[in-house]
Amino acid sequence: MKIPFNIPPKSQNEEKYIIQAIANKKLSGEGSFNKKCSEWINKNLPTLMTVITPSCTSALEMAMVLADIGPGDEVILPSFTFTSTANVVALYGAIPVFVDVDPRTMNIDPACIEKAINPRTKVIMPVHYAGVGCEMDKIMDLANKHNIWVVEDAAQGMFASYKGKALGAWGHMAAFSYHETKNIVCGEGGALTINDPRLVKRAEIVRDKGTNRQEFLNGQVDKYTWQDKGSSYLLSELSAAFLLSQLEEGEIITSKRMTIWNQYHQGLAALEKAGRLQRMVVPEGAKANAHIYYILLNSADERAKLWSFLKEAGIQSTTHYVPLHSAPAGVKYGRVEGSMKVTDDHANRLLRLPMFADLSSADASFVLEKIQEFFKGTP
Ligand SMILES: *Cc1c(COP(=O)(O)O)cnc(C)c1O
Numbered sequence: 326m327k328i329p330f331n332i333p334p335k336s337q338n339e340e341k342y343i344i345q346a347i348a349n350k351k352l353s354g355e356g357s358f359n360k361k362c363s364e365w366i367n368k369n370l371p372t373l374m375t376v377i378t379p380s381c382t383s384a385l386e387m388a389m390v391l392a393d394i395g396p397g398d399e400v401i402l403p404s405f406t407f408t409s410t411a412n413v414v415a416l417y418g419a420i421p422v423f424v425d426v427d428p429r430t431m432n433i434d435p436a437c438i439e440k441a442i443n444p445r446t447k448v449i450m451p452v453h454y455a456g457v458g459c460e461m462d463k464i465m466d467l468a469n470k471h472n473i474w475v476v477e478d479a480a481q482g483m484f485a486s487y488k489g490k491a492l493g494a495w496g497h498m499a500a501f502s503y504h505e506t507k508n509i510v511c512g513e514g515g516a517l518t519i520n521d522p523r524l525v526k527r528a529e530i531v532r533d534k535g536t537n538r539q540e541f542l543n544g545q546v547d548k549y550t551w552q553d554k555g556s557s558y559l560l561s562e563l564s565a566a567f568l569l570s571q572l573e574e575g576e577i578i579t580s581k582r583m584t585i586w587n588q589y590h591q592g593l594a595a596l597e598k599a600g601r602l603q604r605m606v607v608p609e610g611a612k613a614n615a616h617i618y619y620i621l622l623n624s625a626d627e628r629a630k631l632w633s634f635l636k637e638a639g640i641q642s643t644t645h646y647v648p649l650h651s652a653p654a655g656v657k658y659g660r661v662e663g664s665m666k667v668t669d670d671h672a673n674r675l676l677r678l679p680m681f682a683d684l685s686s687a688d689a690s691f692v693l694e695k696i697q698e699f700f701k702g703t704p
Pocket residue numbers: 379380381382383406407409410452478480481501502503504513514515
């Protein structure tokens with residue numbers, strides 16, 4: 326493949342920090358790089374508390390424990406998302422309730438959330454698709470009115486904001502991903518940010534296998550023991566060392582992606598005007614992070630043809646989620662509220678173009694040329 330879909334970003338200090346972590350002789354989640362990563366996010370998001378986790382999936386699981394969800398409870402979320410968002414709900418015996426998305430952004434539609442709220446609703450999980458912020462002001466108003474938790478799935482949302490406030494700083498809790506396919510990476514990794522003071526004390530226990538080990542480390546008690554439900558939600562210090570270097574260079578990595586994003590966006594304007602495709606939309610108020618550049622083709626058939634045309638040219642483009650409400654486990658564990666028209670339609674026509682920090686402008690031009698060539702040969 327001449328132009329792959331993704332190459333993980335490289336930052337300056339990864340090796341140096343990992344060697345330091347080894348020299349520190351503290352390799353568990355209590356080490357100083359873990360602490361520096363949490364402090365970095367606490368300060369820059371900002372948020373009250375950050376747990377650096379082994380993945381976004383585990384951060385979402387920890388959020389479900391903190392929200393105390395169980396059998397009979399319902400969690401409202403989009404169907405157009407990664408498996409983890411719904412899977413963590415099913416894992417604790419609650420029901421994922423799938424609602425439709427806004428056709429402009431593929432983000433959960435607040436009007437659809439409102440229709441799905443009932444006395445069993447315990448959590449709303451907005452997913453910031455492509456790093457474009459959901460309408461968090463409206464979602465928080467709804468949640469506060471009905472006394473429901475909001476857990477943002479901000480896996481794709483690092484360094485993006487909505488109405489001037491960072492993604493991940495809006496909900497009661499939010500989960501980020503540092504998987505190698507995301508903007509900022511450490512191989513496998515994630516973070517849970519906690520924005521509600523009521524959750525902080527319990528979060529210290531839940532993250533550490535349900536123990537009050539934090540109090541022990543602080544010298545507040547002379548032994549620690551099992552206090553509550555919990556699990557092992559801490560990231561290895563070696564990965565945290567890698568992550569700190571990435572966080573420190575996150576703005577640079579993001580701006581490199583933005584350059585490619587803008588090049589695609591400008592380069593495809595004429596095709597959009599000619600009615601051949603639709604470009605992704607970043608609405609007023611959202612500051613995105615170029616996590617994804619996607620286009621919508623006019624039909625599923627045309628998408629398949631463009632995908633193989635690009636593949637022939639050595640360019641790896643990819644589709645995205647199979648809507649979860651139609652996936653086997655979605656049918657088994659979830660339920661649908663309202664129409665899924667936008668989700669089903671757009672999921673069939675969406676194509677993502679190669680996007681990574683070190684993608685050259687020349688390669689992005691080549692992608693654009695090939696797309697233009699495809700449409701020249703297509704009536
Ligand atoms: C990547 C992703 C996840 C899972 O992240 P991991 O760190 O691999 O667990 C969850 N939700 C969304 C929306 C994602 O894009």
